[in-house]
Amino acid sequence: MSIIKRLAGLRPAMLAMLASSAVLSGCATAPAPPLPASEYGQANQPYTLGVGDKLRVNVYREPELSGEFSVNGTGAITMPLVGEVPVKGMTRAQVEAELTRRLGSGFVRNPSVSVEVYDFRTFSILGEVQRPGNYPAREGTTLTAAIAVAGGYTYRANERRLLLRRANGQSYYSVDADANVEIRPGDTIQVPEVHF
Numbered sequence: 001m002s003i004i005k006r007l008a009g010l011r012p013a014m015l016a017m018l019a020s021s022a023v024l025s026g027c028a029t030a031p032a033p034p035l036p037a038s039e040y041g042q043a044n045q046p047y048t049l050g051v052g053d054k055l056r057v058n059v060y061r062e063p064e065l066s067g068e069f070s071v072n073g074t075g076a077i078t079m080p081l082v083g084e085v086p087v088k089g090m091t092r093a094q095v096e097a098e099l100t101r102r103l104g105s106g107f108v109r110n111p112s113v114s115v116e117v118y119d120f121r122t123f124s125i126l127g128e129v130q131r132p133g134n135y136p137a138r139e140g141t142t143l144t145a146a147i148a149v150a151g152g153y154t155y156r157a158n159e160r161r162l163l164l165r166r167a168n169g170q171s172y173y174s175v176d177a178d179a180n181v182e183i184r185p186g187d188t189i190q191v192p193e194v195h196f
Contacts, residue, residue: 032163035173041180046091047117047139050185051075054119055087055095059103060112068118081107092117121185125150128157128191137185143175146183147191156193163190 049055051071057079059065069077075088082102087095096115103111120136123146130151141149143162153159163172167186175181183189 032172032174035175056116058114123187125189128154141183158194
């Protein structure tokens with residue numbers, strides 16, 4: 001019996017399933033577009049704060065104002081005397097300046113404030129690395145640093161091209177493994193297998 005006669009005997013639902021399977025497998029093998037050039041060379045940008053980051057604030061000679069504070073769901077921290085302070089999108093240095101300004105407005109004479117991020121939001125790394133998982137997206141984390149944090153490549157890894165999906169993005173981009181690209185909180189790195 002010819003293949004055409006066999007296919008003609010299949011039910012329409014079965015044919016639809018085979019067609020959708022072929023389309024999906026074609027999509028799975030489609031190459032990812034390259035990462036836009038504007039994304040390169042940004043690995044030395046200051047870390048900006050977001051929901052879930054945890055800060056250690058030290059107000060010199062004011063232990064009751066010092067402590068550890070989490071960036072809450074509204075993107076703010078709540079401190080004694082000054083109340084809620086929006087910090088989402090700010091750098092550590094900007095938060096220091098803002099807290100110094102607020103505390104110096106009638107609360108503390110000539111305040112000296114230092115801010116440290118002690119618990120960072122995470123990025124994900126999947127695929128052919130020794131320890132896939134979530135890791136802190138510290139300031140200055142590059143693709144190379146991310147691979148190192150995850151224990152390095154497995155023997156099956158494609159060590160030249162990686163896939164990167166930005167936080168809240170839907171698509172992966174293809175990127176050189178040694179590119180100077182900043183890894184941000186919420187990003188996902190996929191290390192594919194090498195194809196011989």
